[in-house]
Each structure stands twice: as C-alpha cells, then as structure tokens.
Amino acid sequence: MPEGHIPHTKKLTDQQIAQYWRDGYLFPLDLMSARGAQIWRQKLEQVEQDYREAGMPRTLNTYKRINAQCVMPFAYELASHPDLLDMVEGILGPDILIYGAEFFIKEASTPHIVSMHQDLTYWGLGATDNLVTAWIALSEVNQKSGCMQFVAGSHNHQILPHEDTFAENNLLSRGQEIQVEVKEEEKTDIVLAPGQVSLHHGRTIHGSGPNSSADRRIGFVIRYVNPKVMQEVAQKDYAMLVRGADRNQHFIHYAPPRTLFAPEHLALYEEMRAAQKQAMMAGANKQSFLYD
C-alpha cells in the first residue's frame, strides 16, 4: 500500500445520516490510520519549512487559512479524496463542490481560541442546509489540545446575532462571537484521534478552547457545498467541482493546482479572495488579519 494511502471506508449509514440531521454534527468517523495522518501532516510541515520565508505575495498563514485547495496540490488531493467524498455524499447528495479548505492550527501551549459561532454568519451563502464541513484531525485532538465543542441541535436555529470582537487570541476572521448564552453542559467535546473526521452543519454553534498540550493541534478543514448553494452577498464566487455535475452554475469553477504556489494559481487566489472578502468583511468596522 503506498504511503499516505487512505484505506477504503464505508459510505455513511442511514443511521449516521439521521444522527447528523438530528444533532447538526457527526463524529468520530474513521478516514485513515494514524500513520496516514502523520504522512499528510509531514506534507504540511514540509511546506511550512520550505515556504515560510519564500517572499510570496501573502503570508504563508493566509494561504493555509483561506482557500488552501487553490494553491497547494496536497490540500486539494486530501480534500477530494474519494473516501471523504463518500461521507460527504451522504449529507449533500451526489453533486459536490469544494467551497474552501484550510488548516486550523493551534501551536503547542498557546492561548488561541475559536469563539462560539455559526459558520454561515459571514459567508454570504444564506442559511443553507446544503453546506457541510469536514474537519480532519492531523494530530491528537482532545480537551487538552483544544478540540472543537458543538451544541447539539443548534443547527435548527436560523443564523443568530454575532458580535465582532477582533480579539487578538481569536482565530476567526472577525473574532465573531454568537450573542446567545451557551452553557458548558450544552457543549459536546469533539475528541478525535489522528486520521478521524467530524462533520458539521453550517448553522451548528461551535467553538474551541486553547491548546495546553505539548504538540500542535492540526485540523484540515474542508467546506463542501452542493450546486443548490448560491453566493448572495459578493458579486461572484468560486468553487471546485469534485463529484457529479453542476447544473446550476452558481459558482465559477477552476482547475486544481498542479504545483505549489504556481503564479497562475496565485493570481486566481487573489481574484477569489477579493470576491469572497466582499461577503466575509461586509459591515465590519475593522480590518481582519485574514482579509487585510
């Protein structure tokens, strides 16, 4: 078996699909072995080593946090892996596009957090049921390392009011925080071993605490949509078709990258970023470290 190969996994069962729609999330799903996860982590860490000081138009962190699938072939490769798409198909149906992929990393013993929020608040995609996030653990993800916490059933709300905090230790683009009280007992810890995955709905309330462990906490996070989804705020938007067909053509399609940070993909990246910034930063009164 080649290194980094993801062994065959099953499609979601009817029971798993029902659980997702009941709770607004589903975990843990076995995608690959710990050794497999280690190999994808090494690919990331090699890029970090080679490109941190490479003088690219934007910081490496920006490329890791926004649309990594557009400029890093290995990010596209993992995001489009057939076994992962099999899981996603259980939620979205047979036609699947990658909307975005990013690395959510908390360095060892650091105070960074993700405040409680609903993903769809600032994406301009409405309050759709046709978006799902897959969060792949590339390290140990537990209470100590700052795992995500989900509020079961919270996807049944529409998009609730959020406040932009722009707090320094908050990893979200606007430090946005939901303006409803979330009690500790309402939160479920999403503990994942390396190679396991969680799926969550775009309206599920979630966040995560700091990493007080001795290792980095690394999540590779992919947002998938089906062709019914539409950009409602920005003038245009982009997505990559990875399974089935797109009969609606609401998104501009683009080809996967072949080499790391190729000039034509860096140019495309800027176009996508400019378009998506219109939605992501609409109404904000400060600049974001991610959309400056």
Ligand SMILES: O=C(O)CCC(=O)C(=O)O
């Ligand atoms: O990685 C985290 O702790 C939070 C990620 C998150 O908010 C998301 O994937 O929607």
